Every structure is written in structure tokens, then in C-alpha cells.
Amino acid sequence: MDTFATLPEFFETEISESVQSRTDLLSSFCELGPPDLCHVIKASGRKEIGSYHTVSGVDASSSATLATYITSLSYELEQNPAWFSGKGQYKIKSGMYCCFNAFSRMDLRVEVYIPGSVQTYMVNPRGERFATNPEMWQETYLSAVLRAIMYSDDANYKLAGYRKLDPVPTMEDEVRFLLAAENLFFKGWQLGSDPEIQVATVVHNHLSAGILKYFGDSGRYEQAVNLFEKLWAREPDVSALVSKAYLGMNQEVKAVQIMHRALQENPHNYVLLHVQADFLRSKGQLEWAIKLAKQAVDCAPSEYVTWARLADYYVDAGEWAAALFTLNSCPMFTYNDRDLHRLPQAARTHFPIRKLAAQSKLLNEESANDNKVDPALLRLPAPALRGTFANAYGILTKLASKIGWDVLLKCRSEVFVMEEEYRTQTTEKENNQFAAPSEPQQAASSRENGELSLDPIGKKDGKNKTSDHWLSFTQKRLCERWLDNLFMVLYEDLRVYTIWRAELAHYRSQSIPIHKSATDWEILGELSLRLHHVDEACDAFLQCVTQKFSPRAYQRLLEHCTEVGNIEQSLSMAMYLTAYNYRWYADCIFPGTIAKHIFQIIREEGLGKVSNTLISMNPSPAMLNLMQRYFAYAQEFRIEGSNM
Structure with a gap:
């Protein structure tokens, strides 16, 4: 055969x-x-x-x-x-x-x-x-x-x-992609949208998201601006995409002018309100950003993203109770899995190792011990969250990272009616003292939410501090069951994280080596990231990759090294991932995580410096060959910094 x-x-x-x-x-x-x-x-x-x-x-x-x-x-x-x-x-x-x-x-x-x-x-x-x-051919091509x-x-x-394979391998192919995107742009809503969007629109769909991802990941927003400006003449709502693209180009004055003009024409465009609010938040103007986010909720109260964005702003502004109150009001949607073709069981498979991947000398075999996992880590429920629930959990963990579990529970009891409180209709304040996080009390379950006011809960001057006041029973709301569940998910994450850090501190104080499998370290790294402990996450991922080849750990390390501007470490992580991807038949240079981060370094440091750094690392000839494909792509598509 x-x-x-x-x-x-x-x-x-x-x-x-x-x-x-x-x-x-x-x-x-x-x-x-x-x-x-x-x-x-x-x-x-x-x-x-x-x-x-x-x-x-x-x-x-x-x-x-x-x-x-x-x-x-x-x-x-x-x-x-x-x-x-x-x-x-x-x-x-x-x-x-x-x-x-x-x-x-x-x-x-x-x-x-x-x-x-x-x-x-x-x-x-x-x-x-x-x-x-x-027409069908063009639709199929763009799909x-x-x-x-x-x-x-x-x-x-x-x-x-x-x-x-590369979907857009040459500049000529990019012209064809842009032409097809322009011709079919107003049918883009038929493709659906991200799971956080309930109703796909002309600006919220997989086509517009794909255009922004393709040009955004390479930092080449000029082509996106040219496309969106032509479409803006036919549909005013596209102004939100034009503004995003100009902000991506760092042309803030032009973007603000467009937002001002477009909002005068249509003040109910919630996507444009979000673009403007994000811009204001980036400038530290949280009070104005919150006002715009409230307007966006009024414009699209049935969309998850409007409530979630407002809750996120409240977290940044230190309005803890208002953040919880708003998060509780988010309309949640059932997550649908991505389209996958569930193929029949194969009689046999053939996965040959490609020559350059083998010659890269960066791939190694896993041992059986590498994949042994602590059952407590496998039982963590957070990795199973998807769609709006995963996004809401991210906001909740962000809040917990800012104020701590104790204050979060106090804030929770301030905003929501607890089960005991619901039965007795009292406003007792509970003490929550623990070494590891104490388990949260379940909120009441005959559930009829009252109307929500978007003004911060408590003092009228907007300075909403948990310790300043307590709401009366009649002012509180019932906590949605899904948010109850997220608190329990957070409790499990914090419990396991606390035990791990205490164990690690003990072993280090006694100068005793700690033994965990590579998979354990990988899960602990993801746990730390969820809880916004970046340094601890990086330590765990480094422990993981010293024991086995872990694409996920290498990707997380690549993201971190690029963020902190460590060129050599970024290239090292990129080489491991490139060898792995090439071994598993990924001939695609762009789009992809590796190219995105390499192009970011090229924009910041220049191609010459990045290329020389790679050569100084003395990679194998096969690995150098694979990595230089990114540099050739950067020059072909004129990535910023490719001429430096």
C-alpha cells in the first residue's frame, strides 16, 4: 500500500x-x-x-x-x-x-x-x-x-x-482576497459571528473579524482602511470598522474625527460606542468610557458584549459592586461547537515525519511519565467553560485579582441576596476568614430579577467602596444561577492554586525538590494565567518544557517573551513551535500565532536585528531554513520594520 x-x-x-x-x-x-x-x-x-x-x-x-x-x-x-x-x-x-x-x-x-x-x-x-x-465560486473561495x-x-x-497552507501566499492573492471580501461584505452576516455575539450584523461577523485579524496580526491596517472606507460609503455602520483600523495604524486624530462624525449621524451604533469607549479607557478616561458603555447597553440590551464591556470598565474603575451587579445582568448564550467533520474511524493512519522537522533537532519523544496528571488538576471545571461563560469568568477572575477573595465575597453578599438571607430576610454580614479560600455561600434560588439601574450601587457621588455601606435587603438582587456556578468555579481554581503555592513555598524553604509531571506543570500554568498570575504561570510553563515538548506551554512562553521584549527567548520559543507545526504538516506561514509575534518583534526592533539575533543563536541549518520563511514573508508583504 x-x-x-x-x-x-x-x-x-x-x-x-x-x-x-x-x-x-x-x-x-x-x-x-x-x-x-x-x-x-x-x-x-x-x-x-x-x-x-x-x-x-x-x-x-x-x-x-x-x-x-x-x-x-x-x-x-x-x-x-x-x-x-x-x-x-x-x-x-x-x-x-x-x-x-x-x-x-x-x-x-x-x-x-x-x-x-x-x-x-x-x-x-x-x-x-x-x-x-x-458567484458560488467566489463564495467558496472566500469561505x-x-x-x-x-x-x-x-x-x-x-x-x-x-x-x-498559506491562504494568501502572494500580494496578488491578497488583491483577490480583498476583491472577494468587498463583493461579499454585505452578505457576511450569513456566516455567523463569535460566540459572544447573539445576532450577527454587517460589522459583527466572521468576515469582518477575519479581515481585521488578517491585517491586524501583521500590523498592516492600511489595506483594511482602504477596504472599509469604500464600504462605509454604502453602509454608515461600517464607520466602526474604519475607526478600529485607523486606531490600529496609530492615527488617533483621524479615528476620533470619524467617530465624532459617525456618532452624530447615528448615536445608537453600539459597536462604534465600544470603539470610542475602548479608546477613552486606553487614555485613562474611565468615567467617560463608562458613560459610553451605558449608552451601548441602552442601544443593544439583549447583547452580551454590551453588558460585559460595562462590567469590565467598572472593574477598571474600582466600582466592585457595580461590576458584579452588571455582570449578573449579562444575557448568556448557549455555546455551539465549531463546525467539525466527524470522520469515520480510519482503518489505519500514516503520519510521516518530514525531513526538515527531524533535522531541526528540536523535537523529542514523550515518556509515559510526562502525561501523568494529578486528579485534582483534571477535575478543575474552568477549562471546560466556553463562549459567554468563559468570557464572564475572565471578568470575574480579573475582579478577584484586584480585590482578593475575601473582599469579593463581602461585595457579593452586599449586592446579592444570599440563601440564608433570603429565608430570614435579614442583612447579616458574614465573616469569611480562611487560610485557603472559603467556599462561597449559594445565592437564593427563586429567581426573579428586578430592574437594573446602571448607576453605581450605593453613594450618589459614584464612589462605590465595599466597606462604606451595605445595601438593605430590598435593594439587593438575586444572583443568576450561572454566576453562582462561576463563583464555585473560581473557588475551585483559587483553592487548588493556594494549595500549590503553599506546597511550593514549603518545599523551597526546606530546599526539597518538588516533583510534578510535565502535564501537571502545564495545567498549573494555565491555572495561574486564568487567575492573572503571569510570573507564576511562566515559571510553571518553563518547568513543563524542561520535561516534555508542550506546544501549549511554548506558545504561552512565546506570548510572554514577546510582550516583555525578549528577542532571543521569543525566537527560541518560535523555533520550537515552528518545528512542531512543520512536523504536523503546517506549511502555513501566516496567519498564525508564531508569525504574529515574530512580526511584532520585527515592527519594534527591525528585521535586521531580529535576523542577526537568530543567526547568533546558532540554530541547525534546517531550523534556520524554516525560520527564514517568516522573514521572507515579512519582506514580501512589506511588514513594518522589514526594511530595517
């Missing part, structure tokens, strides 16, 4: 079962859709086998480009000397490329017969076939590019055997 020398491959039990499975699941895809599927049938004499792999970044602008991708696999197969038996070599007989059109909710499919013909058609969720047209952009860093898409 011949296999591809450098490509992942899943072998089918029954020929074409992966394609049939995809057809059966088409109706379940509700947003951008799953990665593309490339299926081939190989033959040797009368014997046929079916295999496939998932892929993103392939040019889906025409049947010719997709057919070319399939035929390129034939050349790959010819270079592979592997044999299943001595009777003959397998050759590709036919292939099918499946690419989901997220606008029409249909699958575009290109069938190639070698040698022979090419057939192209669309398939709907009922399995019916339709002819293609230029494919957006998946490659939006899924580049998505933890849900850390799939085995998922090949990633």
Missing part, C-alpha cells in the same frame, strides 16, 4: 466512506464549516483503496486550482518508494476535493479522474447536486480563506493530520 512521503493520510475501511459521512453532516454545519477534505482512490491492478486528509489554505477559486492540488498528489506518490507488496505500486485513479461554501451552506466538489475528466458540482444537505456559477484565517489559532482545530 503506497503512502505519501511527506503528507498525512487516513485509510478508509470502505472506499468513499469519508465523503459520504461529510454529505450526511452537511446540515449540521452552521457557520464557516469544516476544513476541506481531499479524498483519493488509489489502484494497483484490480485492487483499490481509499484514503483522505483534511486541509486548509488551498486556492479554491476555480476547478482548475483544486484539480491541480489533487494531481500534485500523484507526483508526491511517485516520489515515495514505499511498497505494500512486491506486486506493484499504487497510483491515484481518482480524487475528490470537498470545500464548504459557508454562504450557500452547500459543499463544492471537484472530482478528478486520472487520466481523464474533471467534474464540478455543488451538493446540498439532502445530497442533491447543482451546477456551479461564478476557504476565512476558515484558514479564523482556524489558524483555534484550539478546536488542533486536528491530527490537518494540513495547513
Whole structure:
């Protein structure tokens, strides 16, 4: 059985079962859709086998480009000397490329017969076939590019055997991407939006988010400004995107002028209000930012993001009770998983190690001990939070990091009716003294929230300090059950964190080495990050990577090293991640976390300095080859600092 020398491959039990499975699941895809599927049938004499792999970044602008991708696999197969038996070599007989059109909710499919013909058609969720047209091709092309952009860093898409290519490999391709984005921009709401947005709009959807991510991660907002300004002439709400792009370019005066003009024309644009409020917060004008955030709540009271943004501002302003009160009012949405194609169980798989990845000398094998985990760490509920609940938990942990668990509980009892208080209708103030965090009391559960005033709770002058006053029973609100649950999640995080730090302090005071598995350290690092203990998180991640190769730990360290401006350490982390990604078939330079951070360093320090630093680190020739692809991309796309 011949296999591809450098490509992942899943072998089918029954020929074409992966394609049939995809057809059966088409109706379940509700947003951008799953990665593309490339299926081939190989033959040797009368014997046929079916295999496939998932892929993103392939040019889906025409049947010719997709057919070319399939035929390129034939050349790959010819270079592979592997044999299943001595009777003959397998050759590709036919292939099918499946690419989901997220606008029409249909699958575009290109069938190639070698040698022979090419057939192209669309398939709907009922399995019916339709002819293609230029509009469908453009929709499919843009859908494919957006998946490659939006899924580049998505933890849900850390799939085995998922090949990633550059969706926009040249400046000419970028022009085509911008043209397609312009033509289909006002259909972008059909693609859905981030899980924190209840209703996708012309400015809140995966298309607008993809454009901002693509140009924002490379610091090249000029192209985004040009696109959005053309669209602004057709739709006033696009002014929010124009303002964001100008702020990304550090053209604050221009951005403020646009916001002023646009808000005069439409004072109810909550997205624009948020852009202006974020700008004011960045300038330390929290009082004004809060006023704008309140207006945004009035404009879109059913959206989670308006309430969450206001709660976040209250945390920054030290309005603890108001922050809790506002957070409790957030409308929460059920999280829907990303679109994934659940493929049938493969008969066998083939994941070859690519030559440059092996020659990088940075990859190592894991031992069984590396993956042993403390059961208490596995039971932590916070990592399972998704969507609005994960976002709200982030606000709650931010509040806890500023005031501590004791004060948070006092503030909680001040704002919400506790269970005992609800039964007795008294306003007793409870003492919460503990070594480790004490477990919070459950709030009352016959639940009918009263009307919410957006003014800070307590003193009319807005100086809302927990110790200054206590609300009477009639002024309090019932705590939503989901927020009750988040307090319990926070309690578990703090309990485990407190025990770990106490244990670590004890061992260090006795000069005793502490023994934990690499996976334990990785989980403790994530726990520390959730609780906003950055230094402790970095220490844990460093402990993790000394024991095993951990992509997540290396990524967290890359983010931190870039943030603090440590060029050499950033490049070191980037090399480990690049070797890992290349080993697992990621040929994509950009978009992606590694390129984003390397480009940030290039903008700040200049390409010459970054390149010389890398060379001074004396990496292997293979690793240097892989890393220099980022520098070539920076020069090709004229990343700021690439000429320095």
C-alpha cells in the first residue's frame, strides 16, 4: 500500500466512506464549516483503496486550482518508494476535493479522474447536486480563506493530520482576497459571528473579524482602511470598522474625527460606542468610557458584549459592586461547537515525519511519565467553560485579582441576596476568614430579577467602596444561577492554586525538590494565567518544557517573551513551535500565532536585528531554513520594520 512521503493520510475501511459521512453532516454545519477534505482512490491492478486528509489554505477559486492540488498528489506518490507488496505500486485513479461554501451552506466538489475528466458540482444537505456559477465560486473561495484565517489559532482545530497552507501566499492573492471580501461584505452576516455575539450584523461577523485579524496580526491596517472606507460609503455602520483600523495604524486624530462624525449621524451604533469607549479607557478616561458603555447597553440590551464591556470598565474603575451587579445582568448564550467533520474511524493512519522537522533537532519523544496528571488538576471545571461563560469568568477572575477573595465575597453578599438571607430576610454580614479560600455561600434560588439601574450601587457621588455601606435587603438582587456556578468555579481554581503555592513555598524553604509531571506543570500554568498570575504561570510553563515538548506551554512562553521584549527567548520559543507545526504538516506561514509575534518583534526592533539575533543563536541549518520563511514573508508583504 503506497503512502505519501511527506503528507498525512487516513485509510478508509470502505472506499468513499469519508465523503459520504461529510454529505450526511452537511446540515449540521452552521457557520464557516469544516476544513476541506481531499479524498483519493488509489489502484494497483484490480485492487483499490481509499484514503483522505483534511486541509486548509488551498486556492479554491476555480476547478482548475483544486484539480491541480489533487494531481500534485500523484507526483508526491511517485516520489515515495514505499511498497505494500512486491506486486506493484499504487497510483491515484481518482480524487475528490470537498470545500464548504459557508454562504450557500452547500459543499463544492471537484472530482478528478486520472487520466481523464474533471467534474464540478455543488451538493446540498439532502445530497442533491447543482451546477456551479461564478458567484458560488467566489463564495467558496472566500469561505476557504476565512476558515484558514479564523482556524489558524483555534484550539478546536488542533486536528491530527490537518494540513495547513498559506491562504494568501502572494500580494496578488491578497488583491483577490480583498476583491472577494468587498463583493461579499454585505452578505457576511450569513456566516455567523463569535460566540459572544447573539445576532450577527454587517460589522459583527466572521468576515469582518477575519479581515481585521488578517491585517491586524501583521500590523498592516492600511489595506483594511482602504477596504472599509469604500464600504462605509454604502453602509454608515461600517464607520466602526474604519475607526478600529485607523486606531490600529496609530492615527488617533483621524479615528476620533470619524467617530465624532459617525456618532452624530447615528448615536445608537453600539459597536462604534465600544470603539470610542475602548479608546477613552486606553487614555485613562474611565468615567467617560463608562458613560459610553451605558449608552451601548441602552442601544443593544439583549447583547452580551454590551453588558460585559460595562462590567469590565467598572472593574477598571474600582466600582466592585457595580461590576458584579452588571455582570449578573449579562444575557448568556448557549455555546455551539465549531463546525467539525466527524470522520469515520480510519482503518489505519500514516503520519510521516518530514525531513526538515527531524533535522531541526528540536523535537523529542514523550515518556509515559510526562502525561501523568494529578486528579485534582483534571477535575478543575474552568477549562471546560466556553463562549459567554468563559468570557464572564475572565471578568470575574480579573475582579478577584484586584480585590482578593475575601473582599469579593463581602461585595457579593452586599449586592446579592444570599440563601440564608433570603429565608430570614435579614442583612447579616458574614465573616469569611480562611487560610485557603472559603467556599462561597449559594445565592437564593427563586429567581426573579428586578430592574437594573446602571448607576453605581450605593453613594450618589459614584464612589462605590465595599466597606462604606451595605445595601438593605430590598435593594439587593438575586444572583443568576450561572454566576453562582462561576463563583464555585473560581473557588475551585483559587483553592487548588493556594494549595500549590503553599506546597511550593514549603518545599523551597526546606530546599526539597518538588516533583510534578510535565502535564501537571502545564495545567498549573494555565491555572495561574486564568487567575492573572503571569510570573507564576511562566515559571510553571518553563518547568513543563524542561520535561516534555508542550506546544501549549511554548506558545504561552512565546506570548510572554514577546510582550516583555525578549528577542532571543521569543525566537527560541518560535523555533520550537515552528518545528512542531512543520512536523504536523503546517506549511502555513501566516496567519498564525508564531508569525504574529515574530512580526511584532520585527515592527519594534527591525528585521535586521531580529535576523542577526537568530543567526547568533546558532540554530541547525534546517531550523534556520524554516525560520527564514517568516522573514521572507515579512519582506514580501512589506511588514513594518522589514526594511530595517
